Amino acid sequence: MTKELIIIGGGIAGLSAGCYGQMNGYKTQIFEMHDKPGGLCTSWKRKEYTIDGCLHWLVGSGPSSAFYRIWEELGAVQGRQMIEHDEFMRIEGKDGRIFIVYTNVDKLQDHMSELSPADSPIISEFCNGIRQFGNFQPPLLCLTYRRSNDLGSCLWWAVEDLNL
Numbered sequence: 381m382t383k384e385l386i387i388i389g390g391g392i393a394g395l396s397a398g399c400y401g402q403m404n405g406y407k408t409q410i411f412e413m414h415d416k417p418g419g420l421c422t423s424w425k426r427k428e429y430t431i432d433g434c435l436h437w438l439v440g441s442g443p444s445s446a447f448y449r450i451w452e453e454l455g456a457v458q459g460r461q462m463i464e465h466d467e468f469m470r471i472e473g474k475d476g477r478i479f480i481v482y483t484n485v486d487k488l489q490d491h492m493s494e495l496s497p498a499d500s501p502i503i504s505e506f507c508n509g510i511r512q513f514g515n516f517q518p519p520l521l522c523l524t525y526r527r528s529n530d531l532g533s534c535l536w537w538a539v540e541d542l543n544l
């Protein structure tokens with residue numbers, strides 16, 4: 381008997397569910413109430429402009445990230461160049477001073493401490509938190525990488541990964 385899967389919503393989650401369903405031998409049907417797929421992750425044309433209403437950065441997009449394998453499985457990253465930006469964003473104060481959110485945590489720490497030397501201890505604590513979190517792999521990936529179906533174990537491993 382053919383296994384069938386009905387998916388409500390053709391956003392990234394629904395489309396991915398459809399792909400994985402088919403990879404696993406299901407006949408899939410996606411029901412989308414809008415006239416195009418994509419959900420929140422979409423763009424549209426208005427006069428001569430393309431409005432990009434969605435992703436500005438993609439978590440786990442580097443090949444060294446565990447998430448990357450999922451993007452590969454879904455065929456989303458093949459042939460695309462991932463660009464690692466040096467700066468995440470810049471905020472300019474009324475006084476003209478600029479706070480740059482560097483993606484390199486050491487650079488960020490130096491920059492923040494330079495802007496506000498008195499806050500160095502808390503900045504150091506904050507940046508150490510970022511360093512620790514940088515090694516975190518989402519629990520979902522435990523399912524893939526540690527070959528477990530037990531969400532409880534995965535969450536436990538996530539806590540271990542964070543070294544809490």
Ligand SMILES: Cc1cc2nc3c(=O)[nH]c(=O)nc-3n(C[C@H](O)[C@H](O)[C@H](O)COP(=O)(O)OP(=O)(O)OC[C@H]3O[C@@H](n4cnc5c(N)ncnc54)[C@H](O)[C@@H]3O)c2cc1C
Nearest residue numbers: 389390391392393394411412413419420421434435436437
């Ligand atoms: C401006 C903006 C910027 C963003 N930037 C980033 C970013 O930089 N990085 C990042 O990782 N994420 C970003 N996100 C978040 C990301 O876009 C969303 O988390 C993701 O697209 C959600 O996908 P989803 O499939 O879970 O839900 P949705 O995209 O909401 O999809 C749900 C779909 O279900 C349909 N639907 C709902 N109810 C029904 C129904 N009853 N019947 C049929 N169809 C139905 C909807 O029409 C929709 O198409 C951003 C989001 C926005 C809006």
